[in-house]
Amino acid sequence: MVAAPLGPRATGSDSRGERLNKLRILLLALAYACFWALFVLFPYPSNVVPESYTSYDAAPVFASSVVTLVTMALSGGVLVALRDGLAERVAGSTMAVVGSGAALLACGAALIVSAHIGAIPLWLMVAYPAIMAIYGVVAAVALAGASRRLSSRDNAVVLALSLFLSFLIGEAIVALTDPLPTGEISNPLMPALGGVFLVILGRLGRSDSEPPSPPRPASSLSGRAAALAAAILLCYLLGSGAFMSLSSVARGETWFSDGWIHCAVALGLYPAFCLCAFAAWRQGRAGYPWLGFFILCIACLYCTALLYAPLAVLCRALILPSRPMAIMLLWVAVQEGMRARGLPWWQSAVVAPMLTVAVDCAIHAIGLVGLSSAQMDSVVNAVMLVTAFVMTLGMLWFVRLRLDGADPARSGYLAGAIDVSAVIAALADEHGLSEREGEVLGLLYRGNTQKKIAERLFLSVNSIQTYAKSLYRKLGVHSRxxxxxxxxxxxxxGDRAR
Incomplete structure (x- = not known):
């Protein structure tokens, strides 16, 4: 599966390829949109374990999270043992996506039927989170394989758009299935729908004349900055998840809530995020709103901890849309951090979901203590306040790292090692090269001909010549x-500086 980078295109014969690439971008955003539902929806289909969960007995959900985490860890271990070969095959396998998605839907349907006719078998309660984990790993690897063809700024647009599409698709599924007797299957249906878009995307990418993948773009965060961003986001997922899972889900709220305040916040937040990402793309930047989102999340946690009693509805409406954004940015931070350290492209597809599920395990472990409703609210408030304070310290450290030039976009150096791609990115930033000019610079440095570069970037040779002349002028050089x-x-x- 491939998705070509966005950017300038030649006219005439290239117009069909441009339309095809735009379709690939849209399909990738749709596939991501459904993928996020794996980590923000209730672990089981609705009404399967409502009584025990409402009484703060989180044992079924905690066990589900543990099974999911263990299965993901085993799946990741298999990928590590067999290295890139298996990841490449999974990323391009229609059978893997279709098979795991169908198994997820079948198991979800079996759970719903069992819940309606009598007791649910224990093996089915265990099989569902295990199958969900396998499907999640397959889908994540497929998504990572498709998105690696994109530059950081193109991925920013795709991921921002995916949040808005996820909200719209989720609300549509809930609206269409809730009146039906099988309305509870909306939860497994949402992530499995992503497999449909992945399969279509894969078929669009299969072509004997498909050019090879372009070199992977340099990370837009240093290893230290990415790790710190991931830690801040994990704190937020812990604090907000404690509130949602132990206070709000028990009251019937989910991500695709029918509350008008939640819908209004989401319809305001997600399109604004998309517009900001697109504006950054037009300026040649990635446009991930790290600092702004950290401030928003910290404010959400403090306000929720202090105002939950009188303004419970508003607090839930603020937390619900922000958690999917945090999960998406966690994915980005892990991806950028691993890229900065030169690790295989597919590892972020396993590590990021595992971190999210690990946080869920920690959240539901609190519910095993068996506290009363009043005690649980006090514990949740304490968790939110502590995580907000830790996030504040982390955000200040993150700002210091960026100001000190720890970001390779400023310094050009990776944590612990000099990387040529990062040096090229630093030169491009220093001399004001555009995103596309930076890509051409890297390919020219590696000895590619202009014809080869045109094939890799899906551009005409004339376009590459124009970019080459422009970057030569900006760099003040006259030859390769x-x-x-x-x-x-x-x-x-850089080597001497070390």
Whole structure:
């Protein structure tokens, strides 16, 4: 499965390829949209275990999270043992996506039928989270395989759009299925729907004339900054998840809530996020709202902890839309951090979901203590206040890292090692190169001909010549050899600085 980068296109014969690439981008956003539902919806289909969960006995959900986490860990271990070969096959396998998605739907349907006719077998309660975990890993690897063809700024647009589409698709599914006797299947149906878009995306990408993948773009965060961003987001997922899972879900609220306040917040927040991401894309930047989102999340936690009693509805409406954003940005932070350290592309597809599920395990473990409703609310408030305070300290450290130049977009150096791609990114940033000019610079440095670069970037040779002339002028060089010497000199300076 492939998705070509967005960007300038040649006219004439390239117009069909441009339309096809835009369709791939849209399908990738739709697939991501359904994927997020795996980590924000209730672990089981609605009304399967309502009584025990409402009474704060979180044992069934905690056990579900543990089974999901263990299955994901085992799946990741298999990928590590067999390395890139298996990940590449899974990323391009229609059978893996269809098979795991069908198994998820079948198991969800079996749970609903069992709940209506009598007791649910224990093996079925265990099988469902295990199958969900397998499907999640398959879908995550497929998504990572498709998105690696995109630059950081293109991925920002895709992921921002996916949040808005996820909300719309989820609300539509709930509206269409709730009046039906099988309305509870909306939960497994939402993530399994992502498999449909993945399969279509994979078929669009299968072509004997498909050019090879372009080199992976340099990370937009340093290893330290990405790790810190991931830690801040995990804190938020812990604090907000404690509130949602132990206070609000028990009152019937889910991500795809029918509350008008929640819908209004989501319809205001997600399109604004999309517009900001697109504006950043137009300026050649990735546009992930790290600092702004951290401030928003910290404010949400403090306000929820202090105002939950008089303003419970408003607090839930603020937390519900922000958690999917946090999960999406956690995915980005893990992906950027692993890219900065030169780790395989598919590892983030396993690590990011495992971190999310691990937080869920910690949240539901609190429910095993058996506290009363009043005691549980006090514990949840304490968790939110502590995590908000830790997030505040982390955000200040994150700002310091960015101001000190820890971001490779400023410094060009990776944590613990000099990477040529990061040096090239630093040169591009220093001399004001556009995103596309930076890509052409890297390919020229690696010895590619202009024809080869045009094939890899899905552009015409004339477009590549235009980009090459522009970057030569901005860098102050007159030949490829001068360009290579300039990059090598920057790498040598970095080595000496270490």
């Amino acid at each position: 050899q001068e360009l290579i010497d300039m990059v090598n000199e920057a790498v040598d300076k």
